[in-house]
Amino acid sequence: MRDLGGERVEEAVAGALALLRTATDRDWDGVRADRLEWNCQRTAEHLAGALFAYAGQLASRPRDAYVPFEITLEEGTDQDGLLDVVGTAAALLVAAFRATPRRARAFHPFPFRSANREGFAAMGVAETLLHTRDIADGLGLTYTPAPELAEYVLTRIFPTVRPGPDPWQTLLWATGRGELPGREPVTEWRWSNNLVLPADRLTLEGVTPAAAADLCAGGDGGFDWLDGGPFEGTLEAAGMMLKAYEAGVHRPEFGLFALVRRSDGHAVGGMGFHGAPDEEVQAEVGYDLVEGARGHGYATEALRALSEWALARDDVRSLFATVEADNTPSQAVLSRAGFRQVSEDLDDEGLLAYQLRR
Structure with a gap:
């Protein structure tokens, strides 16, 4: 890009x-x-x-x-x-x-x-x-x-x-300077730069709609990816975010973040939310890493930073995540970040549920 x-x-x-x-x-x-x-x-x-x-x-x-x-x-x-x-x-x-x-x-x-x-x-x-x-x-x-x-x-x-x-x-x-059919007039407005959250070895950089569109088109989204990334989960998340933007329901603070390594500026994965908090004031999170970045604690570090930021907000009371029963590394990430398994049995899609409350 x-x-x-x-x-x-x-x-x-x-x-x-x-x-x-x-x-x-x-x-x-x-x-x-x-x-x-x-x-x-x-x-x-x-x-x-x-x-x-x-x-x-x-x-x-x-x-x-x-x-x-x-x-x-x-x-x-x-x-x-x-x-x-x-x-x-x-x-x-x-x-x-x-x-x-x-x-x-x-x-x-x-x-x-x-x-x-x-x-x-x-x-x-x-x-x-x-x-x-x-x-x-x-x-x-x-x-x-x-x-x-x-x-x-x-x-x-x-x-x-x-x-x-x-x-x-x-x-x-x-910007309150014109009208559009089917939309209410705008009387107050602000533009919105992307959100960036610091972690120890990483920076979580909010992905803009422009970057999400580029990722979905096979580009790099403006990031220097490690090992030819991003991985499949990040691309799926970019697609979800782009659909939300095109529908006018995207909230950037509950979108996708690229995990950028401080030491060399490489993006090593993606993490974010599946959308804004629901009626129970709960938001679902997801993440993945490129293969060359796994096993170094990056996902745990990023999830802790994202969870701390989210649970400090008034509009989030708990976080939720699902993971495959045989994906023990991802289960370990959730556990190390403070999430607790809240389902003993697999759901209809063969997933286990984890939750982190305020």
Whole structure:
């Protein structure tokens, strides 16, 4: 899976600048940007500042806060000069993106307090598309970006939004800027970067809908897999997650995680949930490892980390897992992670049931 973040930022900003430069002779101060409280001038300044801030986050990678700086334009800067600043900020974001390792993360508050370089690129594209549309609407211009740009944003930082036939119209609806037949208007929204959970030797990296789709298509999902992985169970989980996303019921915190080894960055397996907690406030977990990673305690370590995180939530009271009667290694993983067998007999599918309560 190619990480197209830099190219997508360049494409989005090039299209935005090409359109907005046709209207630099107009009064941007006196025109409101669509439904925003800002005028067109202030909206363009915000766009430049956001792109610059994302570049700064990737360059310094702070863990707990934004880098404390902002853009200040020289007095008398005209619209052409402002758009030059937007282009410069975008170029800095692209450069920072390409210089940042794929697994590195930096602070961003929504919703899990960090983002990787793909997340920052998607946020940069979103800022560009949406605020260019805001400005264009205020100035009476027509703006329709390439659908691939909107799809890039939706499949990376809008994982709970059910896809629609037109990605651009879906993105506008998801951000309160438009309507979609059969869907209620959106009045409040946040984008969502993927969740990452730390363990001792591993990092559990939340798989985005874009990555799940790539895995289902035979790709690597953006991960460097050990021994030519992923294994069959991870591919099945990616398929389940993609179906949930396409149905609009996916909750990313209860999705699939790739188990990435800290020592070398290799993905050694997959672990996650079969969906959100049920009416009994119980969530089912599953996992597998590539063959070359088995026997090292990775599954136990990851399951302990995932269980601790899940059971600390108000919406999870217990975890549930099933395992084949002859799969003694997996049974041992569950037992070491604190799960207890809750069925003496096999179910209709020949599986034993295990549970871990809060």
